[in-house]
Amino acid sequence: MIAFEHVGKRYGGRFEALAHLDFRVARGEMVFLTGHSGAGKSSLLRLIMRLEKPSRGRVIVAGHDIAQLHASQVPFYRRQIGVVFQDHQLLFDRSVFHNVSLPLDIQGIEPRESARRVRAALDKVGLLHREKALPVELSGGEQQRVGIARAVVNKPALLLADEPTGNLDPQLSADIMALFEDFNRIGTTVMIASHDLALIARLRHRILRLRDGRLVADEGAV
Amino acid sequence: MKPSATPRRAKGAAPKAGRKVSTQRQEAPPPKRRGANSQQTRFSSRLRAWGRHHRAVSWDSFYRLLRHPVGSLLTMLAIAIALVLPAALWLTLDSARLLDAELDESATLTVYLETTVDPAQAARIDEAVSAEQAVLETRLISAEQGMVEFQESLGLDDALAGLDANPLPASIVVRPQSVELASMEQLSVTLASLTGVDEVRVDLAWVERLRHLAALGRRVALALGLLFGLGVLLVVGNTIRLAVESRRREIEVVMLIGATHAFVRRPFLYSGAWYGLGGGILSLGLLGLGNHWLSLPVAALAASYGASFSLPQLDITGSTILLSCSTLLGWLGAWLAVTRHLSSIRPR
16 A cells, blocks of 8 residues: 655755655555654655655555656545544634535535535544534544544545644543544554554554654564 | 435535535436446536535635625725726727717818809819819808808807808818828818819818827726736735635645645635626726716716717626626636745645
């Protein structure tokens, strides 16, 4: 599903955020990405989302070298990836329902079908009863679950998450991780950046460990 | 999905899209075919999604304008003021052009015959003048006729009645083929050389001046139109720039989840078009108001010259052109502003 081939990324010509990255993630795998802050976790995810291009090497997602994508194709590429952000990036001027339906609106899904899928996603994260609420009325954990619902409403083959449990207490964090495991169980490839080592050690999935932009350990690889 | 099903709108489903979609769907039930038709189906469903989005976005951007009525009105007023001046000038020139046509009609030379010429000679001279190539038609005015017309136009019956003899010469009014100043002057020289002709008068210099003035005015109007059109672009562009800035986060988010530039641009383009349309309507109102305000003194002025003249008004065509132009300018201003700013917005 994802292949990094000798990938390096420099910012401003000097600072080397990532170097000599070589790994593969199989379809349907669930992978944690860990390391101290500044180790390059977010940069790595940004490369996969093609918010940036690698300075060196190739990033191949679903068989395509994504650096080769034309700017006009990038939106369509991103639609195939669900992304959960640490600050969840919800729009505060619209309801939970409309936040979740955003990816479907962008794709022009017919409203009835869209409503059905939004409800299914909200049901999955246990927030169906809050669909009319505004994001500010929700707790941090609920907001994060709305973010997850928005990421999966489109049934993406690949789900990325950047510190999805960053601001949550341990119980809520475990709940969120359990949600990701559910999506992984139905075949979604999941990649989660997290520095919550205790939590991810308990979950027994593959762990990619980054230090100073280099891959220092690949534990539990299949 | 059957069209006959009660259009139960899902709770919380986009109300902006829901309004018109239900009626539209009854006209065209979504085809649920497979196989050979699926390509076509996908295309038509994409087309419908596109239309749905345009409808939703156009209304959404309209409601956004209504949410800030004062700001929107001020922007539209600025546009309207920028449009009124060139439009008014255009109208004035348009009426001047009508006047011009009338002047062409009445462009004549007057050939005054010597007072010694008798009516039979005058008729011969008239024939000779008519025979000229450059002459369209002629009208012979005998000395007596001239006196009558003079009396009528001046109302000086008594004063003229006191005269012993008719001091007026016979004259021939000549309508030339061409109303160009040069050819008329040439004609006048030719006519002046005929025997029995005292003087040929071409009173066209002022017509020519007026024509030059109108040409100048048209150029000024065009320049002003371009300048103020640019002004409209700037007004809309600036407003839209602020709107883009205030929705920056939203733009970043939708771009993160795969929105195309066209998708991001669309609501702003509609906002710009609405601003332009609103400004156009306001400028029509301002023109009407100005017309109303000026009509009384203009009518009085015209009456004092013994003429009736009413200020020109925009007809349906003119109004449509003005509204289309203003809407297009608004759209274009928004396009420029958004395109310029989209490149600076990168999802974090």
